[in-house]
Amino acid sequence: MNYELRIEKMVQGGEGMARLPDGRVCFVQGGLPGELCKVELSQNKKDFTRGRVVKVLEKSADRAEPKCPLFGKCGGCSLQHLASEQQAPYLARVERENFRRLAHAELPEDFKIHVGPAWGYRNRARVVIARAKNGNVSFGFRMQKSNGIIPFESCPVLTPALNAFLKENAAKIFEESVKNNKRPPRNFELDVNLFDNGKGDVSFYYKGMTAKDFEKNAVSVVDIAGAQIRSDASVFFQSNLALLPELVSAVQTAVDEGIASGEASDAWLIDLFSGVGFFAALLKDRFKKITTVEREEGCLKHARLNLNGGAVQKNVENVSAAAEEWLVKNVVDVPATLIVDPPRTGLPVEALDAIVKSSVNRLIYVSCDPVTLVRDYAKFAQAGFSLKKAEGFAFYPQTPHLEMMFILSR
Ligand SMILES: C[S@@+](CC[C@H](N)C(=O)[O-])C[C@H]1O[C@@H](n2cnc3c(N)ncnc32)[C@H](O)[C@@H]1O
Incomplete structure (x- = not known):
């Protein structure tokens, strides 16, 4: 069911909030405050509804063209339709x-x-490398709500070093992991954590890595505020x-x-x-x-x-x-x-x-x-x-x- 709705404000999570003619709230994915949008309902509950913009009828001056070709498909970066310089002021109002x-x-x-x-800032990533039954190897990001994989081409929020590393090394990591796995099944999926230490050195980690490979490939040192902090790609580290x-x-x-x-x-x-x-x-x-x-x-x-x-x-x-x-x-x-x-x-x-x-x-x-x-x-x-x-x-x-x-x- 479609409605023409005026977006009143942005709410936590980045959705626009509007009201249906019957007074129920509708959380609208992709709608910005002030906009008039054609909205398709995706959830219809007794006390609230959810929907997504199918057409913007009256556009906000703060709307931007999403930079990433995977916008709307990949689970991340759902705020690309809002101009980068407006994101902090909008989030401040939401908070x-x-x-x-x-x-x-x-x-x-x-x-x-x-x-x-606004872009190229993210120094940590998680990708999945998969080998299908027919032997084809693919790698990319996991889709948010399913187990599917979105093939990696490039990602505008990841640092340039992570982008370059992923293009050049994904296949090598997969081969190494298969070598380390004594009996890899024919179809095989591997989650890989990557970490750029800010000096262009990318470390990576996957489950089953040998201790020697871990020391060589996973451990990292970050220079920050005059100190050197040691970490590795398997544990938490701040991502900006x-x-x-x-x-x-x-x-x-x-x-x-x-x-x-x-x-x-x-x-x-x-x-x-x-x-x-x-x-x-x-x-x-x-x-x-x-x-x-x-x-x-x-x-x-x-x-x-x-x-x-x-x-x-x-x-x-x-x-x-x-x-x-x-x-x-x-x-x-x-x-x-x-x-x-x-x-x-x-x-x-x-x-x-x-x-x-x-x-x-x-x-x-x-x-x-x-x-x-x-x-x-x-x-x-x-x-x-x-x-x-x-x-x-x-x-x-x-x-x-x-x-x-x-x-x-x-
Ligand atoms: C947001 S990170 C912060 C880490 C650190 N302060 C930093 O800036 O790098 C949260 C950390 O809490 C850890 N953690 C989660 N639940 C925990 C708990 N109940 N007790 C102790 N540590 C926990 C996680 O493993 C993670 O390292």
Whole structure:
């Protein structure tokens, strides 16, 4: 069923919001605020509907021609129809409204989104290499809602080094992986993680890689904010190296201000969801004692090296555990400096409760999902914390995703 709808605003996730003649909300993929669109419904629920634009009847001045030929087919980069320079202002409005709706409060006046390059920024990728029963090898991105593969030609959001690497090396990686697999089935699929360290060196990882190949091909070193951080393509690392120094600087300022104000102290830094010890490694000289906590075991050896060159130091502790378990077992009874950077799901409830019960009075919360961030903020607010600062970082241009940093204190 098709409707002619006027898009009222953009909502979380990048869809346009309109109303059907019967008053129900319609979330419209591909519609921009102010536009009149012909919309085909794809979901028809009792209290809301979903649809996609089949024709733009009155166009927004902010509409752009999508750059990628796979727009609409590949699951990523669904915001390409919005001009790059307008994406941060639109997302800022979405976040302000999101905060109002979910936390019943206003984001600070000075909330702003840091912006970096609009294209060629993404330094991490995951591709799949597949061999069909007939022996044909293909590789590309997985389709979002199915197991299909979109063949790779080039990707305008990936860094030039990743694009070049993928064109030249995909077949070689596949051959190597087949060699490493003692009895590869005829039809074979291999997920490969790739990482560009910003110096044009691309590392890669696939399951089943030998230890020797791992050292040679997966391990990587990134120069950032005057430090060298070791990581590898199998574990998490931030995916926008061009803008990352601005997040690092915001976190460093937040830490320094916390110590100067007396709300936090330099006695103990706790870096939860620490990955390879990223933030702690960049802050280590400021603290008397440091604890990093990360669940992924592959991060541990890097965290040790990033924090103390691999040597045992009694003031540095790199813990391989779930953050919530560590918090429940280790009562934080001093006003430590605390950084949390959880995955999209936000803070596990046990972690949030333990922080509220602890002596931590100031919290630096880095998030890649504004919805779970605001959900968690609302719980902290109920427990007496208030929002001191909010900053956004456009880490994922052409997509509706945003990195955020909140400073909370009580
Ligand atoms: C967004 S990343 C942040 C990593 C790091 N702060 C950085 O900037 O590189 C989240 C990290 O949390 C880890 N993680 C996910 N759930 C966890 C949990 N319950 N406890 C501890 N670590 C967890 C993931 O493995 C991932 O490394």
